[in-house]
Amino acid sequence: MKKLIYLAIVLLFSTSAFAQAGPEKKRENRMHDFTPEQIAIILTKKMTLALDLTKQQQEGLLLLNTELAQERREHREERKALKEKGVQLTSQEKFDKINERLDRQIEIHEKMKSLLSEEQYALWKQHQLKKGNKRIQRFHQKRNG
Numbered sequence: 001m002k003k004l005i006y007l008a009i010v011l012l013f014s015t016s017a018f019a020q021a022g023p024e025k026k027r028e029n030r031m032h033d034f035t036p037e038q039i040a041i042i043l044t045k046k047m048t049l050a051l052d053l054t055k056q057q058q059e060g061l062l063l064l065n066t067e068l069a070q071e072r073r074e075h076r077e078e079r080k081a082l083k084e085k086g087v088q089l090t091s092q093e094k095f096d097k098i099n100e101r102l103d104r105q106i107e108i109h110e111k112m113k114s115l116l117s118e119e120q121y122a123l124w125k126q127h128q129l130k131k132g133n134k135r136i137q138r139f140h141q142k143r144n145g
Contacts, residue, residue, distance in 0.1 A: 032076075036066055036070040036073055037066055039065070040062055040065035040066035040068075041062065041065075043061075043065045043069070044058055044062045044065050047065075047124070050123065050124075051120045051123055051124060052120070057115055061115060064108070064112075064115070068108070109125075112124060
């Protein structure tokens with residue numbers, strides 16, 4: 001009887017240890033390996049499927065998405081270089097970057113309004129909010145364990 005209880009306890013602890021130690025999940029759909037042009041094509045096609053875009057809208061969005069993908073790549077490389085150097089931004093530099101980013105977001109929203117119909121813009125904006133909420137949830141999951 002004692003051996004059975006001992007065996008049950010060992011099994012209980014060994015399974016809980018395996019449950020906690022799992023391989024890190026790599027995010028799928030990472031587009032870091034693609035060129036900005038390839039990223040723009042993929043995003044434009046996804047938007048075409050989601051929003052039923054016309055050829056003219058697709059061309060406009062392809063240009064916008066190419067520009068945005070190039071900007072993201074440049075910002076990522078800039079952040080990486082600063083991190084490697086160990087440079088900390090001052091509060092004014094942080095404020096300037098946030099302010100610049102928000103101005104750019106407003107500009108993007110205005111361009112999207114001009115490219116899309118009202119219905120398409122509403123769907124796009126709704127999708128952006130969902131995407132933002134998922135990003136926040138992922139951040140909190142990483143932070144809390």
